[in-house]
Amino acid sequence: MEKLDDIDRAILKILQKDAKTIAKSIAEQLGLTKTPVYERIKRLEQEGFIKNYVAILNKDKIEESITVFSFVSLEAQKGAMMDDFFEQVMKYPEVVECFVVGGEFDFLLKVVVKNLDAYYNFAKFKIASLPSIGGVKSAFVLNEVKNDTHFPLL
Numbered sequence: 065m066e067k068l069d070d071i072d073r074a075i076l077k078i079l080q081k082d083a084k085t086i087a088k089s090i091a092e093q094l095g096l097t098k099t100p101v102y103e104r105i106k107r108l109e110q111e112g113f114i115k116n117y118v119a120i121l122n123k124d125k126i127e128e129s130i131t132v133f134s135f136v137s138l139e140a141q142k143g144a145m146m147d148d149f150f151e152q153v154m155k156y157p158e159v160v161e162c163f164v165v166g167g168e169f170d171f172l173l174k175v176v177v178k179n180l181d182a183y184y185n186f187a188k189f190k191i192a193s194l195p196s197i198g199g200v201k202s203a204f205v206l207n208e209v210k211n212d213t214h215f216p217l218l
Contacts, residue, residue, distance in 0.1 A: 068113070071096070073217045075104055078105065078212040083117040089213050120213055131205040132183050134190060135169040137198040145196040146170075152194055158186050169201070 068076070071094065078090050087102040094101065108114045123129055138145050146164075153162050155172065161174035173191075177183045183202070191200055 072104060077217055098163055130179055132175045133203045134173040134175055135201040136171040136173060138170050138196050139198040
């Protein structure tokens, strides 16, 4: 896999702030011409450094919701059980992020639902009903202090 140079990193930083920034504007910011910037962006896309372009929605303007972090443990950490869990979680639109974690729990889910009743139904009928679930603990978000989508290019 190709390494990122300083220009690639600068392009990625600009696109993370605003994915609609055109190559001409990026070139002007970096003191380059449009064509090499455009070619670099295409290469970054083709090589998978840029996975997708998305619109980040203001959830507060759309509808009321709550965010819950669900800490999930399996009865045993067997490959087949983990694969089954991954397959099921991918089907649940309420789960917006899923991480395999070390420590007391096996998974951390970021779940967004309409209200506490919706979370109760999600936890009871979807997550806790999966075969192999050892336990679920939940933490309810009271206030979102920071929610950033950029990846820190160190």
